[in-house]
Amino acid sequence: MKSLAVKNLKGRSVRTAVLMTLAALLSFTVLGGTLVVRSLDKGLVSLKARLGADVMVVPKEATMKKKFEDMILQGTTGYFYMDMSRAEEVMEREGVGQVSPQFFLASTSSSCCSIPVQLIGFEPETDFTVSPWIKRTYGGQLGFCDIVAGSDLNVFVGDKLSFYGVECTVAAKLEKTGTSYDTTVFASGETVKELIRSSLEKGMNDFADIDPERSVSCLMINAADGTSPEELVNDINIHVKKVKAYKTGDMIKGISDSLGGVSRMIGLLIAAVWVLGIVILSLAFTMSVNERRKEFAVLRVIGASRGSLAGLVLKEALLTCTLGSLAGAALGLLVLLPFNGFIEETLALPFLLPGVGSIAGFTAGAVILSVLSGAAAAAISALRVSRIDTGLILRGDN
Amino acid sequence: MELRAEKIYRDFIRESRSTNRFTAVKETSMLLAPGKLTVLMGRSGSGKTTLLNMLSGLLCPTGGSITADGQDLYAMSDKELSRFRNLHMGVIPQGQTAVHSLDVRENILLPFTFYGDVPDEKQAQELMERLDIAHLAAAMPSELSGGELRRMAIARALVRRPELIFADEPTGDLDDENTAEVFRVLKEYAAEGGSVLTVTHENDAKSYADVLLTMSAGTVSQEIV
Numbered sequence: 359m360k361s362l363a364v365k366n367l368k369g370r371s372v373r374t375a376v377l378m379t380l381a382a383l384l385s386f387t388v389l390g391g392t393l394v395v396r397s398l399d400k401g402l403v404s405l406k407a408r409l410g411a412d413v414m415v416v417p418k419e420a421t422m423k424k425k426f427e428d429m430i431l432q433g434t435t436g437y438f439y440m441d442m443s444r445a446e447e448v449m450e451r452e453g454v455g456q457v458s459p460q461f462f463l464a465s466t467s468s469s470c471c472s473i474p475v476q477l478i479g480f481e482p483e484t485d486f487t488v489s490p491w492i493k494r495t496y497g498g499q500l501g502f503c504d505i506v507a508g509s510d511l512n513v514f515v516g517d518k519l520s521f522y523g524v525e526c527t528v529a530a531k532l533e534k535t536g537t538s539y540d541t542t543v544f545a546s547g548e549t550v551k552e553l554i555r556s557s558l559e560k561g562m563n564d565f566a567d568i569d570p571e572r573s574v575s576c577l578m579i580n581a582a583d584g585t586s587p588e589e590l591v592n593d594i595n596i597h598v599k600k601v602k603a604y605k606t607g608d609m610i611k612g613i614s615d616s617l618g619g620v621s622r623m624i625g626l627l628i629a630a631v632w633v634l635g636i637v638i639l640s641l642a643f644t645m646s647v648n649e650r651r652k653e654f655a656v657l658r659v660i661g662a663s664r665g666s667l668a669g670l671v672l673k674e675a676l677l678t679c680t681l682g683s684l685a686g687a688a689l690g691l692l693v694l695l696p697f698n699g700f701i702e703e704t705l706a707l708p709f710l711l712p713g714v715g716s717i718a719g720f721t722a723g724a725v726i727l728s729v730l731s732g733a734a735a736a737a738i739s740a741l742r743v744s745r746i747d748t749g750l751i752l753r754g755d756n
Numbered sequence: 757m758e759l760r761a762e763k764i765y766r767d768f769i770r771e772s773r774s775t776n777r778f779t780a781v782k783e784t785s786m787l788l789a790p791g792k793l794t795v796l797m798g799r800s801g802s803g804k805t806t807l808l809n810m811l812s813g814l815l816c817p818t819g820g821s822i823t824a825d826g827q828d829l830y831a832m833s834d835k836e837l838s839r840f841r842n843l844h845m846g847v848i849p850q851g852q853t854a855v856h857s858l859d860v861r862e863n864i865l866l867p868f869t870f871y872g873d874v875p876d877e878k879q880a881q882e883l884m885e886r887l888d889i890a891h892l893a894a895a896m897p898s899e900l901s902g903g904e905l906r907r908m909a910i911a912r913a914l915v916r917r918p919e920l921i922f923a924d925e926p927t928g929d930l931d932d933e934n935t936a937e938v939f940r941v942l943k944e945y946a947a948e949g950g951s952v953l954t955v956t957h958e959n960d961a962k963s964y965a966d967v968l969l970t971m972s973a974g975t976v977s978q979e980i981v
């Protein structure tokens with residue numbers, strides 16, 4: 359009986375191939391779509407965690423041409439400084455809870471530096487945004503001229519990298535975050551200050567007249583209990599001159615909005631393909647059964663029960679859909695896993711693939727969903743076959 | 757096995773006619789006994805196929821009952837009746853009845869596959885030789901002529917050696933020589949204890965008949981042979 363189903367499928371190889379392709383398209387879309395949506399969600403969560411503070415304060419000039427926002431959200435490189443006195447003024451505002459300064463520098467691709475990257479220095483004593491990330495892969499204390507590399511940088515632990523003539527050692531690599539962290543190098547504030555000093559000496563810093571010891575690029579601030587980030591941002595922007603405070607929630611609002619848009623579009627696409635797939639599949643099954651009405655009647659004559667005819671139709675459908683769905687899911691993984699970097703760039707949104715376990719779960723889910731859809735599409739045909747009027751069919755056209 | 761039809765008749769609803777209820781087979785009783793070849797003749801549209809379908813458990817009569825060795829066919833569940841037909845009835849329907857994805861041998865052995873029975877290859881081979889299609893065993897139905905397909909259907913109906921045989925114009929596409937061979941096969945099958953009913957337009961069939969029935973406008977009458 360099973361071999362009859364297989365032979366029927368082989369006997370009509372073109373139709374079987376078309377049906378399998380449809381099932382494959384179904385599981386491909388469902389799996390690919392969900393994985394992209396999930397990755398975007400995870401990317402956003404990761405980005406929120408990466409920002410890690412309620413409020414960021416930068417010098418006003420850093421807000422020109424969206425320099426700062428692009429650095430955080432798009433991963434472009436850049437640096438800017440404000441005088442320590444300004445930072446202190448901010449820190450003294452009421453409502454400021456946790457606060458930690460950061461020091462930025464960008465390396466260039468010229469002979470002075472091993473790789474062009476964004477460099478971020480943090481103060482280990484006060485930091486609460488970068489350290490949690492580093493702790494995931496590195497338990498130790500970062501020494502002077504130790505650096506931690508983002509996961510997308512092509513360096514390994516123990517590598518020596520030179521920035522503006524200062525040799526640094528890669529002490530750890532971060533795990534993937536799906537954000538601009540993946541192309542950033544972290545070090546202690548002392549290390550980055552040393553690099554800034556060296557870049558100034560070599561005349562390779564855009565700012566010629568700063569004092570590295572008295573310069574801060576950015577303040578990461580959590581609002582104190584009883585103060586909302588909103589109030590704090592307003593307070594700083596009104597009372598402290600030449601700085602700009604950002605609520606991090608607002609910064610990623612644009613991203614989370616466009617992410618919502620992309621997710622909705624993918625959702626619609628999945629729904630459309632799914633509905634269309636079921637309609638076409640059930641049409642195809644109906645046609646395939648109609649075309650073989652006489653054969654089914656013959657099987658009845660030979661002694662097949664109504665139930666076993668329905669079973670035959672379902673078996674054919676399940677076989678086709680299972681093979682097709684597996685192929686579609688495999689193709690989905692083959693496209694998504696190796697090319698997720700490319701997808702991330704194309705979408706220009708934070709994108710972080712779920713873990714292996716979740717991917718396996720989604721794959722199984724997509725295959726099962728598309729097999730069930732195929733079975734549902736075949737159910738009507740199976741029911742019709744089980745009700746054929748053998749006497750009528752066999753009497754008809756010879 | 758003895759098949760007994762008791763006052764069976766069959767009505768059809770037809771919208772196109774003025775009287776939309778019409779009786780294709782009028783009330784009739786008959787017996788298919790082991791060892792007998794029953795030949796049923798009659799004009800086209802007289803109700804032969806309708807009668808044969810009722811007797812072979814494929815079409816429920818509007819009234820009356822059909823019993824095989826005392827067992828009421830239409831009191832059985834679909835499953836029971838299907839298995840019963842599979843084991844005890846060989847039906848050669850009117851027209852072409854090949855399963856196109858199977859080759860000739862597989863088509864002939866098909867009755868064994870539904871319930872996982874062991875196929876009787878030897879019997880299949882013998883029948884193919886007898887019906888002169890042994891050389892086509894591995895051919896696909898699409899490569900066969902109408903007459904060859906017909907002989908394949910005959911082999912398929914006989915392969916399980918069922919006690920009851922129903923043949924609806926089994927020689928429709930055959931030449932004289934093959935027609936004679938088919939009737940010889942059916943006659944022999946009856947002689948070995950089978951209860952055989954065949955519908956035919958061939959006048960020659962009369963000479964093989966143990967029982968000769970004719971049908972006219974739904975009425976069955978028995979002729980003297």
Ligand SMILES: Nc1ncnc2c1ncn2[C@@H]1O[C@H](COP(=O)(O)OP(=O)(O)OP(=O)(O)O)[C@@H](O)[C@H]1O
Binds near residue numbers: 753800804806
């Ligand atoms: N399912 C049906 N619905 C309506 N009318 C039917 C149906 N089946 C048979 N008939 C009618 O019953 C009559 C007998 O049909 P049947 O097929 O039994 O004839 P037959 O004797 O086998 O003819 P032929 O020699 O051409 O095969 C015909 O008039 C046919 O139109």
Ligand SMILES: [Mg+2]
Binds near residue numbers: 804850924
């Ligand atoms: Mg007929």
